[in-house]
Amino acid sequence: MLQVILTYIVNVIIVFVFFPILESAVQMVHPFSWDWLMKPLHLADKLEVYIVLAMALPVIVAIGFFLPPFRWLSHVLNGERKPTTAESGYIEPIMKELCERSGVSRNSLVLRMRSDNDINAFASGINHITVHTRALQILDERQLVGVLAHELGHLRHRDTIYLTITYAMNRLGQLILNLVILLNVALNVFMIIPILNILVRILQLVFLAMIAAVKYVLLIPQYITYYFDSRRREYAADAYAVSIGLGRELRDGLVYLGILSAEIAVLDNGQVCDCERRGFFSRFFITHPKTINRIHRLDEGIEVYELKRGLKASREAGNSANS
Numbered sequence: 001m002l003q004v005i006l007t008y009i010v011n012v013i014i015v016f017v018f019f020p021i022l023e024s025a026v027q028m029v030h031p032f033s034w035d036w037l038m039k040p041l042h043l044a045d046k047l048e049v050y051i052v053l054a055m056a057l058p059v060i061v062a063i064g065f066f067l068p069p070f071r072w073l074s075h076v077l078n079g080e081r082k083p084t085t086a087e088s089g090y091i092e093p094i095m096k097e098l099c100e101r102s103g104v105s106r107n108s109l110v111l112r113m114r115s116d117n118d119i120n121a122f123a124s125g126i127n128h129i130t131v132h133t134r135a136l137q138i139l140d141e142r143q144l145v146g147v148l149a150h151e152l153g154h155l156r157h158r159d160t161i162y163l164t165i166t167y168a169m170n171r172l173g174q175l176i177l178n179l180v181i182l183l184n185v186a187l188n189v190f191m192i193i194p195i196l197n198i199l200v201r202i203l204q205l206v207f208l209a210m211i212a213a214v215k216y217v218l219l220i221p222q223y224i225t226y227y228f229d230s231r232r233r234e235y236a237a238d239a240y241a242v243s244i245g246l247g248r249e250l251r252d253g254l255v256y257l258g259i260l261s262a263e264i265a266v267l268d269n270g271q272v273c274d275c276e277r278r279g280f281f282s283r284f285f286i287t288h289p290k291t292i293n294r295i296h297r298l299d300e301g302i303e304v305y306e307l308k309r310g311l312k313a314s315r316e317a318g319n320s321a322n323s
């Protein structure tokens, strides 16, 4: 939610601040009149248009993202496809177990495949889980059901819905960014005219500086929320896997993936240790928490879960012995 609000604020600010700056920047390049260029974008004349645009566009785009035609298109663009018969044969029993454990109906989930050499699976939209082909080859059934439980956690916590809305909010700023990029390229037409081409070059430099600035400003909400929100969501999705009794499976999957990516190592005594060589600052922009931290939290969660299960089982055994 934090990310949605921050993204919206940043995008609206860009709309309101960007055009006046753009206008004064363009006006600096005398003696030519740039009115023909700036007139259609003139903010003072069309304040209400911008207010309506700032309010309506993200909402329209956000709704659009959940509608079937757009969803279908984004899946196609992402290279997602229906599983083949062989893939279904392998993964459907795993999905069945996942649904039984979680109480989620199989019909309410859509499973997609993507031919990709990254060992990955991800959740998207309202009810989509996509598995990379490589994950299917590398992970065993138990590890895969654990990883899918984590992805189901994202869907159950509505993380993917917030992400989609955030993406939609960002379209507003991106639209303006693309507009200026396009404008900048279009100015190349004047390059053949002597003297004018020098002025146009100066203008293009101003545009380039603006493009760079807007790009960074648009990333601010991501930077802020990556550190706090995204990692919290990852831990919460892990906790969900534990809560439906698939914590050990997810842990095994994470350990296996951690070893493959050289982020962790397992000592002879079975203890897991950290070998990640990333500095504090490069870690700052990574959505997922450190693998070692996730494993430690999973261990704690699994311990509590199994303790509770044990207590419940012994209480039930006591009850049936009494009756």
Ligand SMILES: [Zn+2]
Residues within 6 Å of the ligand: 150, 154, 234, 237
């Ligand atoms: Zn995740």
